[in-house]
Amino acid sequence: MNAIELAGVGKRYVLQSGEPLLLNRLRRRSTTTELWALRDVDLSVAPGETIGVIGRNGSGKTTLLRMLSGVSAPTTGRLRVVGAIAPLIGVGVGFHPEMTGRENVHVNGRLLGLSAADVDRSFDAIVEFSEIERFLDTPVKYYSSGMFLRLAFAVAIHTRPQVLLVDEVLAVGDLAFQLKCLERMRQIQADGTTIVIVTHNLQMLDRMAPRGVLLHSGRVTYDGPVEGALSAYHRAMEGAAPGDDTTARVGVELLGEDGAATRHFASGGTVHLRVQADFDDELDSPVLGVMVAPLGLGAAYAVHTSPGGYAGVHGPGRPLTAEIELANRMLDGSYSVTVGVHDASGGRQLGSSEPAVFYVSSAESGAYGIVDLAARITIEGRTVTDPGRQRLG
C-alpha cells in the first residue's frame, strides 16, 4: 500500500471580490470567481520514498502541501495519507514570544502531534540539537532569529512521523546548522520515513530527493527522476518574450554530454550550447558573446569573440550557427546563459537570446558556492582533499 495516494485530486478556491462581510452578502454586493489551484493530480508515493515537488509561485505547491497535511480537503478526487503525518511547515509556527524556550518546546511538540510523554522523552535531544541550552528559560522573544529558528527546527525534526512534509524550512541558521539539518534529514530518510519536500531550494532537492514532481498551473507536468524535473523546471521558467527593436533573434539550445537537450548538468563536465541567429538585415562579420550568471546574481563569466575573429556575411535567409562549449566549473545551483550577437566592431548589440536557465548538480563534490576552485588541502604533508585531481583531471 502506498504511503500517499492522490487520484484525480482537484482543489477549487472560491475568491470573493470585496470584503467578506455579512452586509455585502445580504445586499448581494459580492461576486465570486473560481480558481482551480490544482487539477487532476494523480500521485502515489511508496513508503520510505522521498519526492521533491517543484514549481513556480502559484503552481499549486502550497495547496498540495495543505491537503497532504489535512488542513484543507480536496474539492474533487480522492486523497489518502497512511500513517502519522508531521509537517515541517513554516518553522516556528505556534511559538509564543512571551513563553520560554522550554515551554514552547512542550507546546510545539504537542501541536506537531507528539504526546506529552514523547516530548519529555525527546526533550534533551531537542535541546542538544538546537544548541540553546543556556537560554532555555528565556522567553523566545529575546532570542536571535538564528536561535529561534534552530529551536523551532529542532522540535519539528524530532517528531517521528511516518510521513514528513517539508516546506522551505531547511534554509535555517548558519551553514553549519544547515549541514546538521541535512544530516538529520538523511537519517530520517534512512529510517524509512516517507518524505515530501516542497521547496525552491534546488540544491537540497537535488541532494535529497531521487524523484521530482513538477507542478505547472495546478497540474503535474513531470513526474520522474529529479534531474528531469529540474531540467523541465528550468525550461518552464523562461518566458518567451519577443525582442523589440533588435534585428537579430538568437536561439540557444543546451545539450548534455550525450548530445541530447537538457537543463541539468553535472559539475565537472561540459555545457554545450548550440546557437542559431537569424537576421533581418545584412551583417558582415558579427561578434558573438556569451554570459553565464548564477540566477539572481550578476555575471559570473562573460566572453566574446574578438572583432574580426570571424569573417562571414549573414542576413535574411542566411542564419548563423555556432557551437559553444563551457567547461562546467560551476557548483550546484541554478544558472542562466545568454548569447548575444554584436556588429563587427563589437560595440552594438543586435540581439540576444532569452536567458536559458539550467541547473548544475555537484552533489558528490561536497563543496558549496558558485565556482569549483578545486581546493587541494594538505595537512601535515598529507593531501586530504584533492577534488581537482579527482574530477577535473
Next chain:
Amino acid sequence: MSGGRTPLRILVADLLRARSLVAMLARQDFAARYRSAVLGLAWTVALPLLQGIVLAIVFTRIVKVQTDQPYVAFVLVGIASWAYLNGSISAASTSIVDGGSLATKLYFPRLVLPAIAPTSNLAGYAISMAVGVVVAVAQTGRVAPQLLLLPIAMALAYLLVLAVSACAALLHVYFRDVRYLVTAVLLVAFYGTPVIYPLELAGQLAPYVLANPATGVVQLTRWCVFGHADSLGVALGWTLGWTVLLTAVALRAYGRHERTACDRL
C-alpha cells in the same frame, strides 16, 4: 479523505483526544497574557471587582435598586459570570482568524481554537466568583448549602460559552463583520441579563430577559450563593435549550466546514 466532510463520530473522537491540547494552549494563553503585566493575575480579579464596586455605588447611592440580597454581593456574583461570558466570547469569536498562521499549516480539530479563551478564563472566573462568595457570606452572615453546586453552575457557563464561541468563530471566518455583531449583541445582552438589577424589576420585558441564555447562568449562580433566585426553572430551561441547540449547530457546521474554512484565511 474526500469531499471534505468530517463524520460526527470522528469529529467528536478527535475533539476528545484534543482535550489536553486545549488545556495546554489555554495555560499558555493565560500565562502569556499576565506574564508581562506587573500585577499579573491580580488584573483578572481587579477588573470585574472594580466594575462591581462602581455598579454597587451607582445603584445604591445614585439610583436605588431594591434587591432581596445585599446589593454589593448581588452585583459581584452577577458580574463574575457576566465578565466571564463577555470576555470569553469576545476573545474566542475571532480565534480561528487570529490563529490563521497556525491553522493553515497544521491540522488539529478546529474546535480547539475557540475553546482556548473560554478555558483559560476559567481561572479568573473562579477567583472573581470566590470574591463574590466571600462578600456574600460576610454581608448575609450565612452560607447556603447549595454553594456546593456552584461548580456545576460555572460548568454550565463554560458549556454555553463554548457553544456560542464555536459558532461565532466559524462564522467570523466567512464574514469578518461578525466580530462587530458579537460586540453589539454582547452590549445589548448585558442589559438584557439580570446582572445589575433583579429579575423581578424586568416587568413586561421579563420574557425577553428569560429567553437570554446568560440569564439562566446568572440566576443559577445566585441560587447557589444566596439560596434563592427568581424564575430559576424557566431561565435554566432557556439556557440549556440554547446550549444544546448551539452545540448541535456547531458540531454540524464544523463537521462540514473544518477542512475548507481555512481556505478563507
